[in-house]
Every structure is written in C-alpha cells, then in structure tokens.
Amino acid sequence: MKPSLVLKMGQQLTMTPQLQQAIRLLQLSTLDLQQEIQEALESNPMLERQEEGDDFDSPDPMADGAEKTTENTTETRQETTYEETINTVENLEEGEWSERIPNELPVDTAWEDVYQTSASSLPSNDDDEWDFTARTSAGESLQTHLLWQLNLAPMSDTDRLIAVTLIDCINNQGYLEESLQEVLDSLDPELEVELDEVEVVLRRIQQFEPAGVGARDLRECLLLQLRQLSAKTPWLSEAQRLVSDHLDVLGSRDYSLLMRKMKLKEDELRQIIELIQSLNPRPGSQIEASEPEYVVPDVIVRKHNDRWIVELNQEAVPRLRVNAQYAGFVKRADSSADNTFMRNQLQEARWFIKSLQSRNETLMKVATQIVEHQRGFLDYGDEAMKPLVLHDIAEAVGMHESTISRVTTQKYMHTPRGIYELKYFFSSHVSTSEGGECSSTAIRAIIKKLVAAENQKKPLSDSKIAGLLEAQGIQVARRTVAKYRESLGIAPSSERKRLM
Template identity: 85%
Template structure:
C-alpha cells in the first residue's frame, strides 16, 4: 500500500475550557464548592467577595439581556441569588480587545493562562492548621489503649493486653482465639495460656461494658455483671442469657415460660432487661469523622404558595476587583499586564460558571417542588413517581446534567433536609391504571408494620394483600425488598410479648 492523503468530513463533540469548568462546578457539593471558591480567591487577585452593604449598581459585563427563566406554575416562585459582578467605570475596550470571548476547544486554563497555585497554603505556612485537616474521631482501639495506660499492670501483662486489644474488632468482640494470641507473644516472656485468660478478664472490665467478649452470650453476661445486685429480674436475665439465648432468638416464648417457670408478664420484664443491653458495644465509640450537610436550596410556604430560593449563606457572592481591573491596558504587552489580563478573563469565566450553576440548580429545584408538592403537603405517602427524564424534559436539559445537579445537593423543606435524588423514584401500577411511587409504597409499608399486632406481625404476603386492597399491585418479593431497604426485620423476628 502506498501512503496517501485523504480528506474526510465528520463531526466530533469537543468541550471548551469554559464548559469543562462549568460542568465541574455543577457537580460539586456545597462544601466542595466553598473550597473551590476559596482557592480561586487565593490564587486570582481579580476576584473578591461581596461584603454586606457593597454597592452593586454597576453594569454587569456578563449580562447578555437574557432574563432568568421562571417556572410555569404561578404558585411556585423563586428568588434569584445568582452571582453578580462589579466592574470599574473604565473603557472596556482598554482591556477587552486582547481577551478572547471563547478559548480553543480541548484546552485547559493552564495552557493559556498563568496560574498561582504556588500561592496556596502549604504545610510550611504558619497559618496552616494541620489538626483541622487530619483530625478524626476517637477509635475503639485508641479508647482501649488509653484505659490500658491508666491500668496498673506488669510489663508482661501489658504486652499480653496489647495483643488482646489488637484482636478486638470494631464491634467490640475478640476475633482471635487465646491460643493465637499466645503464639503471637514473644516466647522469651514464657507466657502461659492461663495468664492470657487472666489479662483478658482485666481487659473485659474496660469501657464500654461487654468489650472483649468472644460471643454474644459472653457479651450480654459481661454487661449484666455490671448491674447492681438489687436490679429487678437480674438473676433471671443472667440465666436466660446463659442457657436459653437460642430459644429467645427463635421467639419461642411459650417454651421460655415453661423452662424458666415464669409468667408472661414476668418474662416480658426479663426480656426488656436483656434488650436494654448493647449487642455490639464497640460501635458505641464514635470513630468516624463528623459530616455536615449544608442545604443548597430552601423551600418554604408563604401565603399558601411554595417559595424556592437558593441558600444565600452557602455560597458567597463574587465580583471582579475594580481596582485591579482598572490597571489592565490594551496597548501594554508587558509580562505584568499580560498576567493581569489573563487573571481577569479567568475571573470572568469563573463567575459566569457560578452563575450558570445557580440558574441550573434553581430550574431543577423548582421543577422538583412542582412535581412533589403533595409530599411537601402530606408526607411520603403522597410522593409521586419521578425520573430524571421528566425533569430533563421540563427544563430542556440532558439527563446527565440533571444527574450532576441532583448529586450531593440538598433541599431544606419544612419536613427536613433531603438530597435532591430522594425525590426521584420508580413507579408501580395501580388497579385504576395510575402510578404509585416506590417511596410512597415504602411509607405505607412502614405505617402498616408500625400498627401491626406485635404478637402476630404481618408477613410479606399479608402486606402485599393489604396493598392490593388499596389498589397497589406489588409482588411479595417486592414487599420484601422494600421492607429490607427500610431496615425492618422479617415477621418472625418482629414477634414480641405485650
């Protein structure tokens, strides 16, 4: 084959740096967006925050005459809290001639403009707070080691205790056998198995109660042993936990009453004492880092109308620094002027991306409120089926854009704070030919279980029959799936003595 030149025509989807930046900002959560804005403020001198009382009567250079879209339903309104820009009263031709309106596609900011990443806080900065970035909650292991340091022990016992603590899982149970713990200890210490068991008893006296147990029976007995001797029904509770725990797990209360020779009311009080114990004592120690949710959208009812507005406290308003923008000159091609012109263009597009993010978020949130007004009025049972395609069609956007907008974005409503994805759910057909949301079905199942007879809990088949009587056609396996998603145990495990 000979090499040859061939001309071909085709279409290819490409993205400009501006579009890439807008998409990236759109999918950020509020906390991530705040960090992104802070980094932009530190790296770009052309950006500054709008302070309270600032005058923003200047013409917005980003405005193109288009008004923000308003929802079709007159009962739903929203307030525009989009980012504004304040520009100096200078001739725009002085600095805009050399700033392109669009950048070439498939490029990055760093390819065209200088960045100031070196100005970001480093680990050597005096103001850099190391603990704020690395601190986490107390772990179970550190909690036990803290108690071990306070306990009077010999050096050999302390080595054994360290091996025991290493074998305790997050639930507080000792996973390793005493023989394995003994084999992990230095043979030169000449430790015997009896010594390991004695040290284990010492560790089991640490807090929380029940720590270091090897099974559920031992865990419950360790906790019961810490109750005062005069506690009512303590002896019977110890006997139940020691000898009849399997029967209690099978909910065979008749057999329990016969074997323990207790009446129904007496057995109920013994079981209540057992249920007051913690089956996973290690989980009481909070080891995770605290997570905070900042709502992006606030929904409230005023004069029988639902108002939708952006959370003004979540994202600060930005503007272009008037003083620095006034230093940019058209004819000056020095390195300093080029740097400032590049920073000015980057600031303008960053603000425009924020404005686009706010507008898109408002469109989507308004349509969600319009579709789910029944939920806001009456609760989960009034939730309507909703998928991404419905919102995408209403706002004239692609489903992938709606998915980005609803990810890690939260709405504050009179009923609580919900992620925007919470309002989307599949549908189930009804007997009348309509549709019922899966979220509404879960709420009905939860309501039916809460009102059931504790002695004869509803089975999945019975719940499916009750739903069918309400016109909702749901299979038994679907009921089981919804029940498990709600964290509701099967009927055999929900049986109680009343």
C-alpha cells in the same frame, strides 16, 4: 501499504475550558464548592467576597456595584449582583483597551494550560503553611480508646504486652476475633506466658469501657454488661440466667417455651426481655472512628399564602465580585508580562462568576420543577410521593438527563418535613388496579405504617402485607415487599414477634 498524507474534513463535539469548569462546579456539593471558591479567592486577586456593609478605602464606586469608568467618582452605594458586575467589567474593557478579551478559548486547549486555576493548585511544601495532620486526622478508634485506658491501669510489662496483643485482636464491634490459644501462640515463647495469664488479662480488659468489650460471643457480651449493672436492678438475676442458659430460645422467640423453662408469667418475662433489650449487642459501635459529615442545604422550600416558594440558600455560598481597583490597573495595548497576567486573571474571574451564576440558575430550575411535581409529598408526606424519573425533569427544563443527574447529586433541599437529597424525590413506580401509578417511596411509607400498627404478637408477613397493598389497589409482589422492607431496615415477621 505506502504511507501518504490525506486531508479529511469532519465534525466533532469538544468542550471548551469554560464549559469544563461550569460542569465541574455544577456537580460539586455545597461544602466542596465552598472550598473551591476559597481556593479561587486565594489564587485570583481579581476576585473578592461581597460582604454586607463593606467599606473600602478606595472611593471606587464599582466596589459597591455601580457602573464606572476609569475616573474615580462618588455615587450611591448599592448591592452588587452577578449581572451588574459582569456588565461593569465589560464597560471597563471598552474604556480601557481596544482589543477585547475573547469570550471563548480554542476547543483544543485545557483550562490549566492557559490559567492558573484553583483546581490545579498544589499545597505548599512549606511546613508553616501545609498542615498534614489537618488533612489526615480522624476520630478516635476503639483500639485507641482501649489503649488509653490500658495506660491508666497498673500492670506488669508482660501483662501489658499481652493486653496490647488482645486489643489488636478486638474488632470494631468490640468482640475478640481470635481465640486465647491463638493469642498465646503469637507471643514470644521466651516470655513463658501460660494460657491462664492471657485469660486473666482479658478479664481486665473486659472491665474497660464500653461495657461488654472484649467478649468472645454475644452471650458473654450481654453477661458482661449485666454484671456491671447495680445489684438492685429489678430482674437482674433472672436476666443473667436467661442469657446464660436460654439465649438460643430467646433468639427463636419461642416465648411459651421460655415461660415453661424459667417458670415465669408472661408479664414477668416481658420485663426481663426489656432489660436485656436495653443492652448493646455491639458495644464497639459506641466509639465512632470517622469524622462527622455535615449537610448544608442548597435549596430552601417554604410555604407562603398556600404557595410553595423555592429559594437558594444564600448563606451556603459566598457572593463574589470583581475587584474594581485591580481591574482598573489593566492597561490597553500593553503586552507586558504583568499586564497579560492581570488580564488573564480578570477573564478567569469573569468566567468563574458566570459559572457560579449558571450553577445557581440550573439548580433553581431543577428544584422548582421537583417541588412543582412533588407538592403532595410536601403537603401530606411520603405516602403522597409521585413517581418521578430524571427524564421528566430533563424535559421540563430543556436539559439533558446527565445534567439533571449532576445537579441532583449531593445537593440537598430543606423542607418543613426535613432535609432531603434531591435524588430522594426520584423513584420508580408500580401499577395500580385503577390504571394509575404509585411511587416506590410511597409504597415504602405504607409498608412502614402497616408494620408500625401491626399486632406484635402476630406480626404481618410479607405475603400479608402484599395482600393489604393489593386491597388498596397497589399491585406488588411478595418479593418486592420483601425488598422494600429490607431497604427500610425492618426485620422479617419471625424476628418482629414481641410480647405485649
């Protein structure tokens, strides 16, 4: 086929750099947005925080939100809003230079190709500025905690080597994953270590904190914890006997057989089981290796005069404005490198503020519609939650479902009932006998309530729960009840059986 040049006309949708930035800011969580704003403040001299009671050395009234020309005048100070800042900069543009900064960039360009944004900034290689440990540090692991105790224990070099090997074989739950023979085989044969020595070192490790660490199975884990209790603990010897000889019967919850084998009354067996249940079957979980994660609510909902009011959390995100002093340095009809840089930074600052304003407006619209739709939940709790999908909110606010998904991801709402992610208010529905709908969140709340009120000697099965829901007009299959029960972390009826 002979190559040739052909001219074609067509249309396609392309996102401008401004739109790309707005979408990126929209899907950031509050903590990520705070970091993004901090990086923007460090990289763009035209941006500055607006703090309450600011007092700049310059008598420039624009620093307090009033409109100004290039002349320095003294006016009444007032609080600056995003819109006032943008209008001020636009008035400054008309008075300072004739050619206006373009409102849009070409669609075939990328934001990083034109401006030095905070997203494209890389950490400095200077050791004084870049702290690697600040980005990679984590909480203490179980192995680190055990090694710290090992350093305090007097041991020979050989025993210490065995102890380090054993600690490496302990998982995050606190159990020894390898057998003692496998640990012995992994040691250097020249050490001439015997199996009894490995077991003795293991006994030393099992005396470390947390209690029960280094156990090879659940029975040994519970016995280790019982041995560390005071000898005056009531029913201690009976609990040790039960764990040592009848743990499998206790696991099957055959209390009648337990009472016959141990020759105990029901009340005595109940107290022994309570003592065993106070132990931790996963001792290693007490040592948290990951850093704690904090949640900052984006929206605050409160009730005032029988009306639910939605407000943005102003303390979560710092307020920004354009630095009037630097903006005044921009000269008209000046194409020097310094002036071009300052103009680009000024335009980037304007777009950044506009993107933050758009993010706040979109978040307020979505949160207001969610509160309007879920008033029953705010008034009465989970059982009054209504079915809601992204399409419902998208139609109400006139946006696409993908935009609603971005807004509701990692965004949190503070309500009198607690802090919830916005996605928590969206749930599927099932039909009712009256032709209505009931949300899956409400069904979970009802199941949780039924299980909490059940007879612990005869817990409700999934089929029985489905029958009780059907009596309330909610048509749910048994397997659906099982799915909801598992999502709530509720054990099956056979495992919920208790002694009164």
